[in-house]
Amino acid sequence: MPLEIRSLSKTLGDFQLRNVSLTIKDSEYFIILGQSGAGKTILLETIAGIHRPDTGRIFLDGTDITDTPARHRHIGMVYQDYMLFPHLNVEKNIGFGLKQLGEPGEIIRNAVEEISALLGIKHLLERNPETLSGGEQQRVAIARALIIRPRVLLLDEPLSALDAITRRKMRTELSRLPSLTGVSVIHITHHAEDLISLGHRSAVMDEGSVIQVGNPDEIFQNPQTPFVAAFTGMENLFSGIARESHEGKIIRVGTVRIHAITPLTGPVFFGIRSEDLIFSREILKSSARNVLKATVTKIRIMGSLAWVMVDCGICLTGVLTVQSLFELEIDDGDVVYITFKASAVTVFPDENGTGKKGIIS
Amino acid sequence: MCFSGIIPPEHNEINILCSVHMKRIFRVLSFSWFKGSLIFLSGALIFFFCLVFAGLILWPEPRALFEALASEEIRFAIELSLITSLISTMLCAAIALPVAYALSRYQFVSSRLMGLIISLPLSLPPLVAGIALLIFFGPSVFGQLIQATGIDIVYTTSAIIIAQFFVNVPYLIRVMRSAFDSVNPRYEYVARTLGASEPGVFFQVSLPMSKQALLAGLTITWSKAMGEFGAVLMLAGATKMKTETLPIALYLNISTGDLDMAIASATILLAISVGTLVIFEYFFGSRRIL
Numbered sequence: 001m002p003l004e005i006r007s008l009s010k011t012l013g014d015f016q017l018r019n020v021s022l023t024i025k026d027s028e029y030f031i032i033l034g035q036s037g038a039g040k041t042i043l044l045e046t047i048a049g050i051h052r053p054d055t056g057r058i059f060l061d062g063t064d065i066t067d068t069p070a071r072h073r074h075i076g077m078v079y080q081d082y083m084l085f086p087h088l089n090v091e092k093n094i095g096f097g098l099k100q101l102g103e104p105g106e107i108i109r110n111a112v113e114e115i116s117a118l119l120g121i122k123h124l125l126e127r128n129p130e131t132l133s134g135g136e137q138q139r140v141a142i143a144r145a146l147i148i149r150p151r152v153l154l155l156d157e158p159l160s161a162l163d164a165i166t167r168r169k170m171r172t173e174l175s176r177l178p179s180l181t182g183v184s185v186i187h188i189t190h191h192a193e194d195l196i197s198l199g200h201r202s203a204v205m206d207e208g209s210v211i212q213v214g215n216p217d218e219i220f221q222n223p224q225t226p227f228v229a230a231f232t233g234m235e236n237l238f239s240g241i242a243r244e245s246h247e248g249k250i251i252r253v254g255t256v257r258i259h260a261i262t263p264l265t266g267p268v269f270f271g272i273r274s275e276d277l278i279f280s281r282e283i284l285k286s287s288a289r290n291v292l293k294a295t296v297t298k299i300r301i302m303g304s305l306a307w308v309m310v311d312c313g314i315c316l317t318g319v320l321t322v323q324s325l326f327e328l329e330i331d332d333g334d335v336v337y338i339t340f341k342a343s344a345v346t347v348f349p350d351e352n353g354t355g356k357k358g359i360i361s
Numbered sequence: 362m363c364f365s366g367i368i369p370p371e372h373n374e375i376n377i378l379c380s381v382h383m384k385r386i387f388r389v390l391s392f393s394w395f396k397g398s399l400i401f402l403s404g405a406l407i408f409f410f411c412l413v414f415a416g417l418i419l420w421p422e423p424r425a426l427f428e429a430l431a432s433e434e435i436r437f438a439i440e441l442s443l444i445t446s447l448i449s450t451m452l453c454a455a456i457a458l459p460v461a462y463a464l465s466r467y468q469f470v471s472s473r474l475m476g477l478i479i480s481l482p483l484s485l486p487p488l489v490a491g492i493a494l495l496i497f498f499g500p501s502v503f504g505q506l507i508q509a510t511g512i513d514i515v516y517t518t519s520a521i522i523i524a525q526f527f528v529n530v531p532y533l534i535r536v537m538r539s540a541f542d543s544v545n546p547r548y549e550y551v552a553r554t555l556g557a558s559e560p561g562v563f564f565q566v567s568l569p570m571s572k573q574a575l576l577a578g579l580t581i582t583w584s585k586a587m588g589e590f591g592a593v594l595m596l597a598g599a600t601k602m603k604t605e606t607l608p609i610a611l612y613l614n615i616s617t618g619d620l621d622m623a624i625a626s627a628t629i630l631l632a633i634s635v636g637t638l639v640i641f642e643y644f645f646g647s648r649r650i651l
Contacts, residue, residue, distance in 0.1 A: 045550065048550070048553075048554050049553070049554070050550045050553065050554075069553075070550070070553040070554050071553050071554070071555070071556045071557060071558060072556075073554070075554060076554060076555075077550065077551055077554045079547055079551065083545070083547045083548050083550075083551045085548060085552075085566060085569075085570070086570065087569040087570055087572070096552070096555050096557075096565075097555035097556050100555060100556035100557050100558075100561060101556060144551075144555065145554070145555070148555060148556060
């Protein structure tokens with residue numbers, strides 16, 4: 001277990017970390033997901049030893065490194081805009097870490113060539129950083145961080161500054177880093193898609209706190225707060241009042257009644273994923289508990305998928321294939337039926353709700 | 362389409378074209394009147410400048426000017442100015458670099474106030490700085506103390522260096538501070554994670570990344586030191602062939618009415634200024650650092 005963070009807090013200007021605890025395993029690709037300004041970069045910089053935490057401790061391989069200066073931590077850092085030293089060429093940039101150790105030139109040269117070959121940038125060694133493309137700069141920055149053989153590699157929004165094609169390519173390459181070099185990677189991002197394609201495990205951060213930790217599936221299937229749900233792309237989020245009834249648990253939003261499976265009563269948030277909505281022209285006879293009559297308000301076709309917005313007292317967004325859209329002949333203003341299972345409704349407690357709050361379990 | 366009944370379309374189009382055209386002509390005319398007068402004014406000013414400077418160089422007989430330039434007194438002044446200005450520039454660099462870095466990077470008590478105090482000599486007339494230095498190294502307690510140890514500052518060559526240093530160091534601190542400010546601290550963070558010590562970060566990252574500003578700042582500092590008059594006059598005095606830098610030579614010779622000698626030193630100072638400017642434009646022309 002290389003890295004353990006215990007109740008870390010840090011205030012720096014407008015940014016804050018609040019009681020962050022995380023454990024990153026050996027050769028793990030760990031993703032921290034959160035909006036810009038959620039304190040992610042400060043978390044990385046505090047782990048790297050740039051900032052001293054106000055409270056909390058950091059352990060690397062069981063040793064307390066909270067007071068160890070950055071240069072003795074063996075934690076590599078790659079920023080979003082790479083921060084390649086503009087006055088040094090690629091070779092000197094990559095070799096920087098070994099030069100600090102006073103290694104002889106030949107050893108540095110060999111190590112630089114080895115790591116560059118691994119990352120496919122051997123042909124760039126004589127170039128200056130400003131002549132490189134975004135993807136190339138990133139590879140150089142990763143090589144520069146890896147040459148000191150760090151236990152942990154910190155990546156700050158590594159894919160955000162890249163074009164779509166390079167991003168896809170880099171994502172594959174990044175995912176290989178732990179198995180290739182044995183390093184544990186902490187990757188911070190605000191793109192939920194990075195989580196699906198890269199992460200072994202992940203933490204979601206909001207306003208400086210860690211809200212949920214788990215593997216990507218858990219976070220997508222079972223978001224623990226509306227924030228996580230919204231962040232992982234749950235389109236339909238509402239607040240309502242949950243009540244026990246003879247039909248089971250019912251959540252009311254205005255005049256709409258939604259069947260759900262939840263131990264919560266009182267004010268709640270709930271969400272339904274777009275792909276869980278079934279569209280039909282007639283009422284469907286099925287085991288699904290929720291059938292709502294709705295009017296189509298908007299259709300947006302993107303590639304082979306169609307996003308259909310309907311009004312059934314609340315506005316829902318569903319997704320279906322373009323083929324189904326044409327087969328059902330759904331058009332703006334049409335009346336359709338929306339069907340979804342009670343178990344497709346994810347319910348979260350509304351902690352600021354004014355109604356009666358109670359958790360029965 | 363709906364107006365076609367009221368105005369014939371082709372007619373309408375011509376009307377619009379005409380009025381647009383007229384407006385454009387008016388605009389160009391009125392604009393060029395304004396533009397023209399501004400350009401004329403700029404040209405007149407530049408012509409005036411050139412006339413004044415050319416007049417200075419062309420005033421003495423060329424032979425008299427060359428003789429004055431070759432005279433022992435002017436050669437002494439050139440040598441003294443070069444030596445003192447180079448030493449004071451090096452001293453400025455040795456002090457300004459660490460101080461500018463501290464002010465730029467570290468948050469310490471009253472670093473704002475310190476910045477203000479350091480900048481004070483910038484807005485002060487050099488004469489005032491000079492007389493303050495004279496009191497400090499002369500009759501003050503500190504002055505008495507160092508005189509007791511046998512070190513003489515006032516009216517010596519060292520005084521020239523001290524005066525030049527005192528007037529110029531705030532300026533170099535300013536330049537270097539803004540240069541360090543413009544280096545993203547994340548470069549230094551990365552260097553630290555790669556194992557660089559604090560001095561290592563300074564010498565391998567922050568300083569090389571500010572190299573342009575440093576060269577520019579040193580060039581200007583040196584050129585200012587060559588021309589420093591007020592503070593030098595106060596602290597080092599104006600003794601012929603002793604504390605006689607180029608500006609002091611100019612002053613001494615104009616006082617005794619030796620116009621050729623005065624113009625000779627003025628010509629050298631002018632040449633240095635032009636040279637500095639050219640070097641500066643050549644190296645840093647595209648970036649307005651100062």
